[in-house]
Amino acid sequence: SYRPISLLSSLSKLLERVILARINRHLETEQTIPHEQFGFKPGHSTVHQLARISEMVKRGFLAGKSTGMILLDVEKAYDSVWQDAVVYKLFRSNLQPFLVKIVESFLTNRSFTVTVNGERSSVHNIPFGVPQGS
Known part of the structure; x- marks a missing residue:
């Protein structure tokens, strides 16, 4: 289409x-838009969000915890x-x-x-x- x-x-x-x-x-x-919103805010590109998620997963892994994620497109x-x-x-x-x-x-x-x-x-x-x- x-x-x-x-x-x-x-x-x-x-x-x-x-x-x-x-x-x-x-x-x-x-402060209407949450700090966690990425993709259209200056200094908050989707690459920054991927790095943030990777760091959270790594910390969970090192602490012996599971990490779940829901992605929406x-x-x-x-x-x-x-x-x-x-x-x-x-x-x-x-x-x-x-x-x-x-x-x-x-x-x-x-x-x-x-x-x-x-x-x-x-x-x-x-x-x-x-x-x-x-």
């Missing part, structure tokens, strides 16, 4: 970066994001209301068309997910 990418203007990309910086600053100040995670839940979580985090409204307008009422050999399809709505490619 193919997932379309979102082609944004330079101005939209700049606005997205400014909004992301404000949201991240707010979430860090409020959500298929098509970005395609199935519930947009209303993202907006609700941002609202509940006490983010400035105007930023929540901007994110809501960015996520909702999205649509797409496909062009093949110069022929454009009809417009299709995107009720779930978040844009990829920005």
Whole structure:
């Protein structure tokens, strides 16, 4: 299956970066995201998490203890994001209301068309997910 990418203007990309910086600053100040969250936080790459897990397993092994682990890989995670839940979580985090409204307008009422050999399809709505490619 193919997932379309979102082609944004330079101005939209700049606005997205400014909004992301404000949201991240707010979430860090409020300590909303747990320290154990890795993968999209500066200084918290998935490589760091692998090293952390390896160290925990090693300590358990040296102490004669067993180590269990549950791994979760959500298929098509970005395609199935519930947009209303993202907006609700941002609202509940006490983010400035105007930023929540901007994110809501960015996520909702999205649509797409496909062009093949110069022929454009009809417009299709995107009720779930978040844009990829920005």
